Amino acid sequence: MSRKVFTIFSMVVLLVWSCGHKSGSESVSENAIIQxxxxxxxxxxxxATRYSDMVNxxxxxxxxxxxxxxxxxxxxxxSSATKDTTDLSYVNAVKISLQDKLxxxxxxxxxxxxxxxxxxxxxxxADSYVGSLYISEPGEYSIQVxxxxxxxxxxxxxTASGADDTRLMSVILTPLTR
Numbered sequence: 496m497s498r499k500v501f502t503i504f505s506m507v508v509l510l511v512w513s514c515g516h517k518s519g520s521e522s523v524s525e526n527a528i529i530q531x532x533x534x535x536x537x538x539x540x541x542x543a544t545r546y547s548d549m550v551n552x553x554x555x556x557x558x559x560x561x562x563x564x565x566x567x568x569x570x571x572x573x574s575s576a577t578k579d580t581t582d583l584s585y586v587n588a589v590k591i592s593l594q595d596k597l598x599x600x601x602x603x604x605x606x607x608x609x610x611x612x613x614x615x616x617x618x619x620x621a622d623s624y625v626g627s628l629y630i631s632e633p634g635e636y637s638i639q640v641x642x643x644x645x646x647x648x649x650x651x652x653x654t655a656s657g658a659d660d661t662r663l664m665s666v667i668l669t670p671l672t673r
Contacts, residue, residue, distance in 0.1 A: 547647040
């Protein structure tokens with residue numbers, strides 16, 4: 496009798512334990528960016544995992560894990576802090592990848608945002624349209640940006656160096672409405 500009770504008790508404990516671990520594997524990453532209620536994904540460089548190469552800055556990388564609850568087509572914008580509102584001075588093309596999709600463009604100024612709370616004098620915020628991406632299903636994705644304007648946290652905090660007239664601040668995905 497006690498063997499049957501022990502066996503049944505062990506099976507119940509094993510079942511409860513295994514069910515608890517299944518739900519844990521479906522949870523989102525700790526630092527994942529959650530899609531806003533209006534469908535926007537705002538990917539600030541401060542929240543990215545960054546890789547910087549002092550020898551070859553054109554391979555500097557920022558990466559975010561994002562959770563998409565409302566899939567669809569998204570307009571992709573780069574937001575930069577710049578001292579020169581006529582030229583962003585990106586030397587190389589910026590590459591943005593999501594799964595097997597790649598956008599590659601040398602950013603130009605499409606919008607200048609005056610008095611933006613995201614930047615302080617002597618910088619202005621300049622937004623550049625990059626293209627569009629289609630996300631077919633809800634889920635967690637990794638978005639990666641490669642550009643010489645992805646600066647390390649130390650370089651971003653070093654405002655004394657006047658060498659960087661333009662800095663990449665964020666990538667913004669806005670849902671395309673029809």
